[in-house]
Amino acid sequence: MYLLLIFLMTLIIPLITIPAELRRGSASPYRTVVHAALYSSAAALVVFAAASLSGESVYSQLSTAVEDIAGLLAQDSTVIDMLGLEEASMDEKTDMFIGMYQQVFNTLPASIMTFSTAAAYFEYLIISKVKKAHISQTALMPAFREFSLPGGAVWGILLMYIASWIMTSTELLPNDLLYVNMDLIFDFVLSLQGISVILMLFHMKRIPKAIGAAAVLILWITVIGRWLLVLLGMFDIILGLKFRIQNNRPGR
Numbered sequence: 001m002y003l004l005l006i007f008l009m010t011l012i013i014p015l016i017t018i019p020a021e022l023r024r025g026s027a028s029p030y031r032t033v034v035h036a037a038l039y040s041s042a043a044a045l046v047v048f049a050a051a052s053l054s055g056e057s058v059y060s061q062l063s064t065a066v067e068d069i070a071g072l073l074a075q076d077s078t079v080i081d082m083l084g085l086e087e088a089s090m091d092e093k094t095d096m097f098i099g100m101y102q103q104v105f106n107t108l109p110a111s112i113m114t115f116s117t118a119a120a121y122f123e124y125l126i127i128s129k130v131k132k133a134h135i136s137q138t139a140l141m142p143a144f145r146e147f148s149l150p151g152g153a154v155w156g157i158l159l160m161y162i163a164s165w166i167m168t169s170t171e172l173l174p175n176d177l178l179y180v181n182m183d184l185i186f187d188f189v190l191s192l193q194g195i196s197v198i199l200m201l202f203h204m205k206r207i208p209k210a211i212g213a214a215a216v217l218i219l220w221i222t223v224i225g226r227w228l229l230v231l232l233g234m235f236d237i238i239l240g241l242k243f244r245i246q247n248n249r250p251g252r
Contacts, residue, residue: 002047002048002051002058002061003058003062005047006043006044006047006112007115009040009043009044009047010040010043010044010112010115010116010119011119011123013036013039013040013043014033014036014037014039014040014119014120014123014124015123015127017032017035017036017039018032018033018036018120018123018124018127018128019127019131021035022127022128022131022138022139025137025139028139029124029128029139029140029141029142030141030147030148032120032124033117033120033121033124034117034120036116036120036123036124037113037116037117037120040112040116040119040120041112041113041116044109044112044116058108062105062108063102063105066097066098066101066102066105067094067098069097069101070094070095070097070098070101071094073093073097074090074093074094074097075090080093106180107180107181107184108181109181110180110181110182110184110185110188111184113185114184114185114188117188121141124141125141128140128141143199143203144195144196144199145196145199145200145203145242146196146200147192147193147195147196148193148196148236148242149189149193149237187226187230189233190229190230190233190234190237191220191226191229191230191233192233193232193233193234193236193237194228194229194230194231194232194233194236195216195219195220195229196236196242197232197233197235197236197241197242197245198212198215198216198219198229198232199212199216200242200245200246201245202215204245204246
């Protein structure tokens with residue numbers, strides 16, 4: 001129930017905050033998306049706190065549900081045959097499924113923040129295009145190759161860190177999950193910066209967009225590729241790789 005509520009809030013909150021900021025015209029598209037993601041994350045934090053005050057944290061409820069689901073999967077012959085676990089005991093099967101699900105739920109705060117950002121981004125694309133048809137001054141989202149962490153992004157990441165810290169220090173989540181979630185958040189943000197570098201390079205080399213998108217997808221779904229995107233993002237922030245790529249184009 002709590003996850004469904006959080007999911008709905010991450011979809012609804014940007015629909016409220018993005019049009020409001022577009023009317024004011026006081027923030028850039030990326031800053032508007034960051035604001036919407038922060039509002040959604042703050043709302044999720046309230047849900048986590050409310051669940052904890054009710055006597056059982058979200059994580060505890062999920063752990064109980066995971067144990068029940070793992071027990072059912074351990075008895076499902078189709079799943080067991082597919083995974084080649086015929087020789088394992090019932091306890092070993094159950095423990096394996098519990099471990100798999102808990103690895104997913106351990107990253108719940110970072111996953112909520114990541115999903116909030118993605119939802120806000122795509123909703124901005126839709127809302128800005130609709131408003132552009134009626135209000136010509138509406139700022140459209142620039143091409144993703146132009147993406148660069150806005151000036152307030154550091155503060156945004158800091159607020160996300162504080163939210164994760166509150167969730168762990170108040171025992172809304174186990175303490176060791178703070179570092180796991182913050183690592184995922186930083187990796188996600190730097191990966192976005194790295195993706196923009198790849199897209200800018202392909203754009204300057206006049207490589208078709210479809211090939212650039214395919215290259216980004218391959219990098220994103222592979223472990224080595226994600227590390228490469230993170231490194232590119234770090235180097236872009238420190239060395240200004242996109243600026244160098246643009247200045248090294250033919251004719252300059």
